Amino acid sequence: MTSNISPSTALLTDHYELTMLQAALRSGAAERRSVFEVFARRLPDGRRYGVVAGTGRFLEALKNFRFTDAEIDDLRERDVVDESTLEWLADYRFSGDIYGYPEGECYFPGSPLLVVESTFAEGVLLETLALSILNHDSAVAAAASRMTSAAAGRPCIEMGSRRTHEEAAVAAARAAYVAGFATSSNLEAGRRFDVPTAGTSAHAFTLLHDDEREAFTTQVESLGKNTTLLVDTYDVTNAVNIAVEVAGPELGGVRLDSGDLLVQAREVRAQLDSLGAKNTKIVVTSDLDEYAIAALAAGPVDAYGVGTSLVTGSGAPTAGMVYKLVQHSDDNGEMIDVAKKSKDKISVGGRKWALRRRNTEGVAEAEIIGIGTKPQDDGGDREMLVQLVQGGEVIVATDAKTARETHERSRAELPATAHQMSRGEAVIPTRYERRGV
Amino acid sequence: MTSNISPSTALLTDHYELTMLQAALRSGAAERRSVFEVFARRLPDGRRYGVVAGTGRFLEALKNFRFTDAEIDDLRERDVVDESTLEWLADYRFSGDIYGYPEGECYFPGSPLLVVESTFAEGVLLETLALSILNHDSAVAAAASRMTSAAAGRPCIEMGSRRTHEEAAVAAARAAYVAGFATSSNLEAGRRFDVPTAGTSAHAFTLLHDDEREAFTTQVESLGKNTTLLVDTYDVTNAVNIAVEVAGPELGGVRLDSGDLLVQAREVRAQLDSLGAKNTKIVVTSDLDEYAIAALAAGPVDAYGVGTSLVTGSGAPTAGMVYKLVQHSDDNGEMIDVAKKSKDKISVGGRKWALRRRNTEGVAEAEIIGIGTKPQDDGGDREMLVQLVQGGEVIVATDAKTARETHERSRAELPATAHQMSRGEAVIPTRYERRGV
Structure with missing residues (x-):
């Protein structure tokens, strides 16, 4: 197995730096x-x-x-x-x-x-x-700092790897961590820079199983009751009911990845509370940026997952x-x-x-x-x-x-x-x- | 010398892909x-x-x-x-x-x-x-394609490495080449992907020498008369005169990196022609994007150097x-x-x-x-x-x-x-x- 990435960083350099060097060596100015x-x-x-x-x-x-x-x-x-x-x-x-x-x-x-x-x-x-x-x-980091500032203590999760160059993704996870993000989805950032990594499941996991109950049951059996279940593949209210039935009130969290997050977070919080799952956290993701995070400050949200806008510097x-x-x-x-x-x-x-x-x-x-x-x-x-x-x-x-x-x-x-x-x-x-x- | 980049690409992956895998292996659905x-x-x-x-x-x-x-x-x-x-x-x-x-x-x-x-x-x-x-x-590539389209046959030079992640820069040079760019400044893109690379000098080279004439003389002696001289460090008109005095009418090109490029290109073209340097090319750089390139179509411009807007996908x-x-x-x-x-x-x-x-x-x-x-x-x-x-x-x-x-x-x-x-x-x-x- 060989890499197409050289261990030397010397050629990550513009051509003209070397031609300037050549000319300056000739004039002697290179040694100034x-x-x-x-x-x-x-x-x-x-x-x-x-x-x-x-x-x-x-x-x-x-x-x-x-x-x-x-x-x-x-x-x-x-x-x-x-x-x-x-x-x-x-x-x-x-x-x-x-x-x-x-x-x-x-x-x-x-x-x-x-x-x-x-x-x-x-x-x-x-x-x-x-x-x-x-x-x-x-x-x-500048974008990340605005996001963690807007989140006002609630944890932010970096999950933008898929929206940027594969190595830029690793560096972006590190930069986000520098600016206060709690965790990243990027495994290489975990290995290379000791950034804590986290993640549970995507819509594909639910779609793969014959129904949502089977998917949730499988996930809870494998990852534990403290896992976060993704509840917006079909119908959120139905999914939250199934989630708590499957994991019990010890369920770690549910994730919302579409729709009006503020409205849904409030509805889901009320539903979870009514089901006795008062400590189950609500994680929101879906094109968040610092403005969306600030707008969700009033909602019962426990963590923000941020992707595209983070790794692209939010504009x-x-x-x-x-x-x-x-x-x-x-x-x-x-x-x-x-x-x-x-x-x-x-x-x-x-x-x-x-x-x-x-x-x-x-x-x-x-x-x-x-x-x-x-x-x-x-x-x-x-x-x-x-x-x-x-x-x-x-x-x-x-x-x-x-x-x-x-x-x-x-x-x-x-x-x-x-x-x-x-x-x-x-x-x-x-x-x-x-x-x- | 060791690299901080692993030859394996397997961890350039979101954490949740692996937890989904774990759960799906348990349910057996992994093999579907x-x-x-x-x-x-x-x-x-x-x-x-x-x-x-x-x-x-x-x-x-x-x-x-x-x-x-x-x-x-x-x-x-x-x-x-x-x-x-x-x-x-x-x-x-x-x-x-x-x-x-x-x-x-x-x-x-x-x-x-x-x-x-x-x-x-x-x-x-x-x-x-x-x-x-x-x-x-x-x-x-999508941004690059619009730029080469706007350039209508005039060569485009990719020079955005400094405005993006160091490895993204290599990939960006490659993507720009795919979409019709002629050359890149990025040496690693030359090595890894056979993208033609080019470059001559920056303002630092002129500033390093005691005056512009010494800088130009040094560059021409080292890189040949066919080189491109950067003429906007101090005064463009003066620099163009010196450039042609130093290199003669065989001078390869001059580069403009500031000011109103359309106005300056016209003035410099007239000046070069009057000095007999009718084949000396004019290269323009300075925050170009596809719109600026299109606007310069009417000007006597021979090549466009594009940096920031290219590597950031032009918006x-x-x-x-x-x-x-x-x-x-x-x-x-x-x-x-x-x-x-x-x-x-x-x-x-x-x-x-x-x-x-x-x-x-x-x-x-x-x-x-x-x-x-x-x-x-x-x-x-x-x-x-x-x-x-x-x-x-x-x-x-x-x-x-x-x-x-x-x-x-x-x-x-x-x-x-x-x-x-x-x-x-x-x-x-x-x-x-x-x-x-």
């Missing part, structure tokens, strides 16, 4: 000290905060970002770059430093989410991989982060700030630092970004950048659970308006402080 | 002959046709859908299913038949895109993987296909049609067949779906389902190039209104024909 930064120019339309996710996955992928013989042979065969560049790539191993926002942190326009310090050659190669991972995972499937060269050394070894001046895409040159300014109650007030120097802490501020990589070695935890804790703390610090579902501005402003100003 | 079908209830809002993509990737992934010791140990450790189910899984190998639309075909609401014939147990396990791959790849990031049990055997061995009756999600039971009805000019007129029997060919019809898997063995080509040819033929057969960019209905109607009717 450089600073690249990842940031988002803006939040997706109407969002009040972003969530950094994928940092841990990026750091793990960085360990495998090596051009082994297989990658070198392929690049040679397809004539991507010249021999001297291939020789350089064969020896490549990122040896620089990387700073960044801890995974799970909330962020705002301009927040320096990753700061990569290395030679130009070493740093430029990481652009595509870093952006792919952060843009995807952060988009999912914002990519976080729109960019990776920009902001500083490099010149021939005298002096670091100079750089930024393109393209119409409608102006960037801010210079190495960034960041503080989250907080008021005396510990509530976030502003994102303070220092250009070229650390901004002044005015007392209760929190420094945002931590060192992630030192001399090429990853020096922080990369697991999802740590990121989940970070997110919970970071979100709790935001002003209450962060939790409004309606479209709005970033919940705190971004302020730049320039060196010497 | 079953037919599962993949179809889309509707096209994304306003789309005139869909494009099946990912079939080849699914068939390759099917070969690796095996529960090896690593998967079994993980499932045991996390207590996902019981020991007898684990024993069954350890021996699992799909041994059924699969029929489907050839990859690259256009499709319509209800088209039976995959028809899986096996036992319930063997078929139910494939749901998540099949849907993940088809929903992702088909969403990208429809998932194709919304479902995988439904439509038929199974009963205790007498008779096949019976099944379908759930859930409010707002009614399915059509019974095994499906499909013809594309064509008029005497060979133009598609309707999608004829036979329920339980092949519909009657009225002369020029085309049968849509081909056998993909026989007794568990893949028996068709799974490469992207074959699918690309299929798409070109299939799209050419649609009525001209298929190519309108405006929102509309499916360009041909879907008609069901029932057995015995």
